Amino acid sequence: MILGLVGCGHIGGSLAKAARGAATRILGADRDPGSAERARALGIVDEIAAQEDVAARADLLVLAVPVLAIPTVAAALAPSVRPGAVVTDVGSTKVSVVRGGEAAFGARFVGGHPMAGSERAGPEAADGRLFAGKRVILTPTARTDPAALATVAELWRGAGAQVVEMDPARHDRVVAAVSHLPHAVAYALCAALADQADELRGLYGGGFVDTTRIAATPASMWIDVFLDNRVAILELLDTFGAEVRVLREASAAGDADVIEARLQLARATRQRILG
Amino acid sequence: MILGLVGCGHIGGSLAKAARGAATRILGADRDPGSAERARALGIVDEIAAQEDVAARADLLVLAVPVLAIPTVAAALAPSVRPGAVVTDVGSTKVSVVRGGEAAFGARFVGGHPMAGSERAGPEAADGRLFAGKRVILTPTARTDPAALATVAELWRGAGAQVVEMDPARHDRVVAAVSHLPHAVAYALCAALADQADELRGLYGGGFVDTTRIAATPASMWIDVFLDNRVAILELLDTFGAEVRVLREASAAGDADVIEARLQLARATRQRILG
Numbered sequence: 248m249i250l251g252l253v254g255c256g257h258i259g260g261s262l263a264k265a266a267r268g269a270a271t272r273i274l275g276a277d278r279d280p281g282s283a284e285r286a287r288a289l290g291i292v293d294e295i296a297a298q299e300d301v302a303a304r305a306d307l308l309v310l311a312v313p314v315l316a317i318p319t320v321a322a323a324l325a326p327s328v329r330p331g332a333v334v335t336d337v338g339s340t341k342v343s344v345v346r347g348g349e350a351a352f353g354a355r356f357v358g359g360h361p362m363a364g365s366e367r368a369g370p371e372a373a374d375g376r377l378f379a380g381k382r383v384i385l386t387p388t389a390r391t392d393p394a395a396l397a398t399v400a401e402l403w404r405g406a407g408a409q410v411v412e413m414d415p416a417r418h419d420r421v422v423a424a425v426s427h428l429p430h431a432v433a434y435a436l437c438a439a440l441a442d443q444a445d446e447l448r449g450l451y452g453g454g455f456v457d458t459t460r461i462a463a464t465p466a467s468m469w470i471d472v473f474l475d476n477r478v479a480i481l482e483l484l485d486t487f488g489a490e491v492r493v494l495r496e497a498s499a500a501g502d503a504d505v506i507e508a509r510l511q512l513a514r515a516t517r518q519r520i521l522g
Numbered sequence: 523m524i525l526g527l528v529g530c531g532h533i534g535g536s537l538a539k540a541a542r543g544a545a546t547r548i549l550g551a552d553r554d555p556g557s558a559e560r561a562r563a564l565g566i567v568d569e570i571a572a573q574e575d576v577a578a579r580a581d582l583l584v585l586a587v588p589v590l591a592i593p594t595v596a597a598a599l600a601p602s603v604r605p606g607a608v609v610t611d612v613g614s615t616k617v618s619v620v621r622g623g624e625a626a627f628g629a630r631f632v633g634g635h636p637m638a639g640s641e642r643a644g645p646e647a648a649d650g651r652l653f654a655g656k657r658v659i660l661t662p663t664a665r666t667d668p669a670a671l672a673t674v675a676e677l678w679r680g681a682g683a684q685v686v687e688m689d690p691a692r693h694d695r696v697v698a699a700v701s702h703l704p705h706a707v708a709y710a711l712c713a714a715l716a717d718q719a720d721e722l723r724g725l726y727g728g729g730f731v732d733t734t735r736i737a738a739t740p741a742s743m744w745i746d747v748f749l750d751n752r753v754a755i756l757e758l759l760d761t762f763g764a765e766v767r768v769l770r771e772a773s774a775a776g777d778a779d780v781i782e783a784r785l786q787l788a789r790a791t792r793q794r795i796l797g
Contacts (some may be wrong), residue, residue, distance in 0.1 A: 362727035382725065411725065424715050425726045429733040432711050435769055437788035437795075439762040440699050444794035450657065450686065451700045451795055452637035454736040458704040459792050461729040466785035470778050477773045484770045487714040488763065494710055495759045498752045503745050510741035513712035517734050519719035520712075520726055 249274065251305025253298050253320060255286035258337045258364065259311025260373030263291050265406035267375065274301045278312075286370040299327040307333050307398060310348075314338040315471040318347025325351035333395040335359045335402075339422060339468070340475045341386045341415035349390055357399040358386035358415060360422065361408060366463035379407030384422075386415040423479035425520065427472055428487060431480065433462040434469070524549065526580025528573050528595060530561035533612045533639065534586025535648025538566045540681035542650065549576045553587075561645040574602040582608050582673060585623075589613035590746040593622025600626035608670040610634045610677075614697060614743070615750045616661045616690035624665055632674040633661035633690060635697065636683060641738035654682030659697075661690040698754035700795065702747055703762060706755065708737040709744075 250270040252259050255277040263273050263286075275292030277283035283295045302308055302324040310317055317336055328334065334352045338344045341358045348356035363381035365372065383403040387396045400410045413421070437459050440447060473480060490509070497505035525545040527534050530552040538548050538561075550567030552558035558570045577583055577599040585592055592611055603609065609627045613619045616633045623631035638656035640647065658678040662671045675685045688696070712734050715722060748755060765784070772780035 362725070364727070364729070381727065384725070421722060421725050424718055425722055425730045428714075429711060429729050431766070431769055432707055433729075433733055434785050434788040435762060435765040436704060436707050437792045438784050439703075439758065439765040440795065441787055441791045443699055444791045447696060447700055447795045449795075449797040450637070450659075450696050452639070452656065454639070454704050454708075455700045455795070457732040457735050458708055460732050462788045462792050466782050466789065469785060470781045473769070473773045473781050474776055474778060477776075481770060481774055483714065484766060484773075487710060488766055488770075490710040490714040491706070491759060491763055491766075494706055494748070495756060495763075498748045498759075499756055501749055501752075503749060506745045506748050507741050509713050510709050510737075510744060512716055513709040513737045514741065516716045516719045517712045517737050520715065520722045520724075520730070522724040 248306045249304055251301040251308040252276070252292060252311060253301060253308065253324070254311035255282050255292060255370050256311060257368050257370070257372045258361065259309060260286055260291045260370040261375060261377040262309060262311065262337065262361075262402075262406060264373050264375030265378055266402060269402065269405050274304060276301045282370055286373075289370055289373070291370055291373055298324060302327040302332075303329055305329065305332055307335070307402065310334065310336040310338075313468050313471040314340045314344055314475050317344045318350070321347050321351035321356070328352060331355075333357065333398045335399045337361055339426065339472045341384075341418040343475055345386055345388060345415045349388065354390050354392035355395045357391055357395050358418075359399055359403070360384045360386070360418065361403070362422075362426070363408075364464070366460060368465045376407070378403065381408050382411050383408040384411050384413060384418050386418050387412060388414065419476050420479050423476055423483055427476055427480050428483045430461050430464065430469055431473065431484060432487065433459050437462045524579055524581045526576040526583040527551070527567060527586060528576060528583065528599070529586035530557050530567060530645050531586060532643050532645070532647045533636065534584060535561055535564075535566045535645040536650060536652040537584060537586065537612065537636075537677075537681060539648050539650030540653055541677060544677065544680050549579060551576045557645055561648075564645055564648070566645055566648055573599060577602040577607075578604055580604065580607055582610070582677065585609065585611040585613075588743050588746040589615045589619055589750050592619045593625070596622050596626035596631070603627060606630075608632065608673045610674045612636055614701065614747045616659075616693040618750055620661055620663060620690045624663065629665050629667035630670045632666055632670050633693075634674055634678070635659045635661070635693065636678070637697075637701070638683075639739070641735060643740045651682070653678065656683050657686050658683040659686050659688060659693050661693050662687060663689065694751050695754050698751055698758055702751055702755050703758045705736050705739065705744055706748065706759060707762065708734050712737045
């Protein structure tokens with residue numbers, strides 16, 4: 248099986264490392280020649296090629312580029328892709344991505360989103376164990392070829408991930424809640440402290456580090472996510488803002504009962520989500 | 523040195539464990555007889571006594587109770603405390619605590635706040651290594667006896683902590699930013715997802731787990747903190763709310779430049795705080 252990777256960054260590179268055993272050859276393309284060359288030097292990909300050449304030769308093509316770029320890249324590669332090849336992606340949103348992917352590749356496109364990542368970036372950060380034990384959401388539609396879905400599911404199971412399937416719209420609602428909202432909140436929390444950063448230097452505990460870890464994620468991919476999934480994110484930001492105001496007003500009023508009720512609700516909700 | 527512990531929970535118990543080598547005997551009191559008995563059964567304290575007896579016998583008395591209770595407990599113990607004994611606390615706010623502590627114990631009271639904790643509770647969760655490498659803020663005032671300050675600093679250095687000194691008012695501003703605001707945000711984030719918890723069950727990534735970890739902290743201590751440090755917290759919640767609205771409006775307007783600027787500011791601020 249020839250694996251083609253368009254985008255040799257942290258997630259694409261990690262998947263290539265995890266798929267090393269399953270692939271006879273791994274081809275890589277990246278619009279940044281430096282990233283592609285480092286991925287080759289690190290042995291993550293065997294060969295660098297133009298993205299059209301990667302598409303023409305791969306049995307399984309992975310689009311690991313920012314979400315807003317996926318429909319464009321897919322459209323550009325549609326004329327080149329090898330007949331019978333399966334195409335997937337690793338983007339954090341799925342409605343617009345699957346629309347673009349299916350427009351380009353029809354039934355052979357399968358949307359995918361590994362619920363794993365880190366605040367690191369680039370092929371240097373690639374980690375073949377990144378997906379072990381993590382969830383990967385695949386978003387087949389009525390149009391998806393079952394054999395293509397099975398191929399992509401096999402790729403992820405081989406990387407140690409637990410595959411979950413849902414439709415693209417439900418995916419985007421779910422990740423808006425468990426991923427996009429937490430990222431927005433962590434970014435806003437850090438930005439809100441900008442004026443005091445010097446006074447706070449070195450005076451943090453583990454709570455600050457953990458709560459804001461995802462705010463260290465490179466901005467580039469998140470700009471796309473905040474734009475692409477904005478409808479769901481805006482609705483959640485409003486609900487979140489209302490919750491902050493409840494806590495604020497209860498503190499201002501000295502209302503211990505309301506504070507306690509919101510904190511208990513928060514703890515119980517977290518437990519229910521963690522399952 | 524006889525160490526007296528009023529409050530045998532997670533933080534008090536962890537400090538007792540860390541101080542085991544420095545103390546010849548550790549006495550414990552807790553308003554919950556079950557907690558005190560479990561602390562004794564676990565060997566965290568050598569003996570349980572009424573809090574007045576603990577105060578009468580201890581060379582170093584640690585008040586490890588919720589912050590709003592500290593002034594009351596301090597006033598109740600003032601008639602009993604052994605002359606020459608040093609008294610300290612482990613509360614998350616310091617202005618009202620130090621006021622209450624100095625009213626009861628004068629120059630022999632030293633406010634303290636370990637910047638360490640976990641979402642666990644009770645003597646079962648006590649961990650003698652909890653403070654290793656962590657910061658402990660001590661808040662001496664013009665009134666504080668330097669020898670008392672040195673005794674408390676030694677206690678914490680013996681527990682492996684790095685001691686930082688600042689006045690109570692600066693402490694409360696600093697921890698409002700790096701600890702109280704993150705807790706409020708994490709609680710609000712979880713509470714905002716209450717209506718969707720069943721749909722989200724099991725569908726989380728590491729970002730959700732880390733961002734909300736501190737929302738698993740038992741509510742009881744945080745109600746006190748949100749009430750006691752409300753002036754600083756309310757101001758920060760307002761700044762934070764404004765930042766959330768900036769991100770919200772930029773997403774709604776599709777303004778990638780503004781989103782990028784806020785995300786870059788957030789990342790840079792986090793780096794400056796981590797130092």
